Amino acid sequence: MTFWALVGVGYAVLLMVGFVLGRLLAARFGGAEPDGGVVAPAPTPADDPTFGLDWPPLGSAFDRMLLPAAFAAEPAVPGR
Numbered sequence: 001m002t003f004w005a006l007v008g009v010g011y012a013v014l015l016m017v018g019f020v021l022g023r024l025l026a027a028r029f030g031g032a033e034p035d036g037g038v039v040a041p042a043p044t045p046a047d048d049p050t051f052g053l054d055w056p057p058l059g060s061a062f063d064r065m066l067l068p069a070a071f072a073a074e075p076a077v078p079g080r
Contacts, residue, residue: 057071064071 059067059071
C-alpha cells in the first residue's frame with residue numbers, strides 16, 4: 001500500500017513540475033505574462049469571405065480514361 005501511495009505522490013509531483021515548467025517556458029517564449037496575461041487576438045480581415053470556390057474537377061486525365069463511368073455522373077455540388 002505504501003509503495004502505490006508513493007507512486008501516486010511521485011506522479012502528482014511530476015505533473016506539477018511539468019505544469020510549472022510548461023507555464024514558465026510558455027511565458028518566456030510565448031510572449032505572455034507568467035501570471036496569465038492575455039494575448040490580443042489577431043485582427044480580422046477587412047473583406048468579407050467568399051464562398052464561391054473554384055477548383056479543378058477531381059481525378060486526373062489518367063483516372064478519367066481508366067474509369068470513365070466514375071466521372072460520367074452529374075456533379076454532386078448543386079448549382080455547378
